[in-house]
Amino acid sequence: MAPKISSVRLYVEASLGLDAGIILDRPQAHYVGxxxxxxxxxxxxLFNGRDGEWFGELQEVRKNQALVHVKSCLREQTPEPDIILYFAPLKKIPTALVVQKATELGVSQLAPVQTARTNADKIKHDKMVLQAIEAAEQSERLSVPEICKLEKLSAVLKHRDLDRPLIFCNERLDKKAPLEQLADLKKFGKWAVLIGPEGGFSEEEVSQIMASENVRAIGLGPRILRAETAVMASLTLLQAVCGDWN
Known part of the structure; x- marks a missing residue:
């Protein structure tokens, strides 16, 4: 008999397998009960980013704890696109939107970057982790993206993987047809996207970015986009050409 459809989908850190007993933590138990x-x-x-997606039944529901009996595998773990999103932290609500939508669009890492015009010089890392988990639960993806610590742009450019093409989204770029510009990047199998702050990158930062190896600068159309909109637009383009939308 097919398992009953559940409206509750949770990320857990414990290993998942047939007949496993998974103890839900206090916030999850509160949410469920x-x-x-x-x-x-x-x-x-349940899912954990390693063992696929599993169906289970509640065996016990208490105020501070719940127990799930794992009964069958719904989906095997499959590879997901290897995409790093470098973005300048914004104000509270726009940053939350970036985390949510980037998770839905399949990034593997969210890496906040401090630039000359970044609106925030620190981030609430734990909050961003919870936002990514919630977005992964709701979007039915099989993993949760890694949330990296805040780094300066200069450090990112210095230490980044040069075998991973960096897609630099430059709102002032006159080049058109971003789909054509991305077409030959599929062969790399891993990518990074760089989105600037609300005020854009400084001229010095643009020069530093373009001087770095394996950088592909693309425009995002004839209009100036808000930073959170640029995140969604660029990731959509990349997934359509190189990722798991193709």
């Missing part, structure tokens, strides 16, 4: 009003015997879907 008090928010979603689930009871013993109700279905739950």
């Amino acid at each position: 008090n928010v979603m009003r689930k009871q013993v015997g109700d279905p739950v879907v």
Whole structure:
């Protein structure tokens, strides 16, 4: 008999396998029992980024803890696109939107970068991790992107993997047809996207970026986009040409 469809899908760190017993932590137990009003015997879907997606049933629901009995595998773990998003942190709500949408669009790492015009000189790392987990749970992806620590742009350019093409989204670029500009990058199998702050990159930063190896500068159309919009546009283009939308 096919497992019942569940409206509860949770990321866990524990290993998943047939007949495993998974203890949900306090926030998850509260969500399952008090928010979603689930009871013993109700279905739950679990994933951990390693073992695929599994169907389970609630065996126990308490105020601070819940237990799930893992019963069957729904999806095997499959490779996902290897995409790093370098972005300048924005204000609270736009940054949350970047984390959410980049997770939905399949990035493997979100790497905040401090630039000359960055609006924030620090980030709430733990908050961003929780936002990425929630977006992964809701979008049905099988993994949660890594949230990196904030780094200066100069450090990123100095230490980045030169075998990974860096797609530099420059709103002032006159070049057109970004799909054509990305077409020959599929062969690399891994990519990085760089999005600037609301005020854009300084002239000095643009020179530093363009002087780095394996950089592909692309434009994002005739209009100036907000930073969070540029994130969604650039990742959509990359996934359509090189990623798992193709």
